[in-house]
Amino acid sequence: MDTNQKPKTKLTAAQWISRTAFCFGNVGHSAFYGVMSTYFIIFVTSGMFDGLSKHVANKLIALITGLIVGVRILELIVDPIIGNIVDNTKTRWGKFKPWIFWGNIVSGALMLVLFTGIFGLAKVNWVLFAILFVIIFLTFDIFYSFSDVSYWGMVPALSEDSNERGIYTSLGAFAGTIGWNGLTIIVVPIVTYFTYLATGQHKEGPIGWFAFAAIITALAILSALAVCFGTKEKHNIIRNSAKQKTTIRDVFSAIFHNDQILWPALAYLLYSCAYVITNGVLFYLYKFVIGKPGQFWIVGVIATIIGFCTSPLFPILNKFIPRKWLFIMGQVCMVLAYIIFIFCRSNIFMMDLGLVLFNINYAQLVTVLTFTDAIEYGQLKNGQRNEAVVLAVRPMIDKLTGAISNGLVGYIAVAAGMTGAATAADMTAKDIRTFDSMAFYIPMVLAILSIIVFLLKVHLSEEKHAEIVEELKDKLAKGEIKAADEDQSLVPSQGTELLAPADGELINLQKVVNEDNTVGFPGKGFAIAPSDGRIYAPFDGVIKFTFSTKHAFEIVSDNGLEVIVHVGLGTVNMRGAGFNVHYTDGQKVHAGELLTEFDRDLIRQNGYKDTVVTFMVRPNHVNIDQQITDGSKVHHGDKVMTVNSKE
Known part of the structure; x- marks a missing residue:
């Protein structure tokens, strides 16, 4: 790689799809919330109780508006519990997507029921209507909250990089603006048009409101499907190292013990x-x-x-x-x-x-x-x-x-x-x-x-x-x-040869000079002072995850050895600038295969070190059989050490 050229970071097709899907997801999600938080009340006060006495209608309107305020306050306790349930979810589709999908399906169906006036029940038995409304609205709100919490909770799972998270959050907020404010443009034409089709009258009638709710519900479900199929959670070592199961006490502890x-x-x-x-x-x-x-x-x-x-x-x-x-x-x-x-x-x-x-x-x-x-x-x-x-x-x-x-x-x-x-x-x-x-x-x-x-x-x-x-x-x-x-240990019957991932000079981890000029890198492994800007696979295995900043990745060997290759010290702050990867997460790679190119000059110009560090994810579970000789020349593909699991 020509170090005088600074490589441009280009988005992959998967990244474009992920960003677009997440963005579109909030168009329907935000519009759906706008319907229930604003226009449902207009429907309630203008058409839901046509045919009832004013006295009874006013009582029901007061009940509905009071319930909505009460539910919002109740959610101060409910939403963290919902978040805990989502955090403890473990499925083949991840922990967010099932709730995004089913949250929209169930809340969408219940919203349509509400926009029928529970099929006109108030005109038959307003007491039964009031009871069912409370049950339906609470159920609706809980499932919508599952979808809402999961959608925004997905952001840190899509990337561990602060800048990339900012892009996802900005896209979601931008789409939310379209979904929310777009309602003010379409609501009157849609409600009036469908009312006219049904009654021949140019006004906002109940059938028009139902059609409006149905259209927005369909949009919300399409948006949810886009998120489910277009995004992918990153199961990296940092996420997986966290405690997976939490109690209700943990929920509030997580909030109140984090300043x-x-x-x-x-x-x-x-x-x-x-x-x-x-x-x-x-x-x-x-x-x-x-x-x-x-x-x-x-x-x-x-x-x-x-x-x-x-x-x-x-x-x-x-x-x-x-x-x-x-x-x-x-x-x-x-x-x-x-x-x-x-x-x-x-x-x-x-x-x-x-x-x-x-x-x-x-x-x-x-x-x-x-x-x-x-x-x-x-x-x-x-x-x-x-x-x-x-x-x-x-x-x-x-x-x-x-x-x-x-x-x-x-x-x-x-x-x-x-x-x-x-x-x-x-x-x-x-x-x-x-x-x-x-x-x-x-x-x-x-x-x-x-x-x-x-x-x-x-x-x-x-x-x-x-x-x-x-x-x-x-x-x-x-x-x-x-x-x-952690209970999954390495296969003890076979060691893994760890090859040099770069050309340069070997450095003992205890003698690595860090970005703050302190000496010593923790753990087990080795470092290389690179002579060029290329990183190669240190063994046959699978790329488990890559930091969004592209400065580090985890690779797992065929017999279970987990290693992180970390390019540069302090380079996380470069947010991916100067790094170009040639693989995708989950890809099977072979020893000596080119994985990453990086701009050494750009790293140094930003005040960071270009040292390549290779270390074990579970140092307490492995033994290494070779001491590193500082300053010895090494080429990518050369054997550096053999790693065995502890008995």
Whole structure:
């Protein structure tokens, strides 16, 4: 390889498919949630109880809206339990895909039942309707939560690299914007069209609402199938080394004993409360304060446009700006938006600018990424990975703040006199002050507090995560953490010849100079100071996994020896730049086969060492029969040592 040329990292077909499938997955998933969180209530209040007395209808409407708020609060306990069930799932399809598939199937079927008004049961026996509604809605919500927790919980299983996780999360958020905001564009035409086909009337009738729900359900199932067939969990040594079975106590321990979950969660809670409260009363702002309800449509248009722009820009900006500062930048924009909403509401241009600033926010993306990185942080601290449990925290916060919003928005409307036939002309100065204090001043304080919490208490940066991954690798090399399948030992009757994976000079592991200039690499194996940028298979075997950063891979010999070949020291921070692999995970390879090419000059220019380290995954289970002579020349394919399992 010409070291003067810097190889470009190209995405494989499998990576393109995985990213596209995960992205499309949230189009239907987010649209499905939008139907139940927003449009189902419209259906309930506008058409579900046609033909019933107003007294009975109002009771049922109150029951349904109260139940939805109650369920959201109940999920503070339920979602972590669901996450624990997902974490303890073990199937041939992985632990996430079965729940994504069946979660969508069951919740989709139940949503269709709800959009029939449980087949018109309320008109026959409203008491039985109320009982069945509670049962059906709870079941629906539980299965939707299984799907939701599994979808976002899959992110750390798709990659252990913080940057790659950022891309997946950004794609999911971008698709969510399409799914959520797209409903506002299609809902009225679809409902009206199918109502017209059935009744000949141009209005939004029950049959139109059912057709709308059926279309979105079909989209959600197609999106789930895309995720199930298009993505693949990475079963690498770091994931497999974690404790696989967790108890309910472990669930809450994973959350409350991990400060890099608690502090980001608090910062996100403060942001989310501010956002949902203000977003929920923007219609009141335009109708009762500004007095121009006809201009409210611009709120949705601006939110959609900004959402389309911000999510794709995140991975690009994150290459130059740490995600902590992207979070803070978004909160500063929100604070500026509040100032505009309070003092510049008479200027339409400034109001539009305020809406732009209000929607420029990376809080959700940054929080999800911090949570995913906190998984390895927690694994290092307590040996538990808890992927789905940790990723259940963010949706749990969203549901809590949604419940808070539902209650507060109604309270604000009543307290400020913005109900019934009231208009902007009826608003007094006291009403406006009441509205401003709860809609803008209090949320602005929450946004400022979120900045303070994130700035002072969240320390899990991209660089810190890379260090944690390396520390986990070192512990594996030392045998301080064990793989989940530790009971499977090497075949003792036959040793494995370990060949040099590169050309260069041999180095004893105890004399390896690390990236921080300390001396000594843990574990059993050897190192090579390479003379070129090529890595070859050290024996016949199968590539078990590759770090997304491409700087290391695990290979398992035909008789069970597990070895990691680690290219460079500190190179995890290069996030794959300068590395080019010639295999796929799971591929059978033969001794001496070219596996990886790497740019030695680029590694050195970034301040890292290009030392190639080969070490055993289970050092306590093996013996080696040869001492390494430092400085001796070696060519790839030369025998370096024979490895035998301990009796």
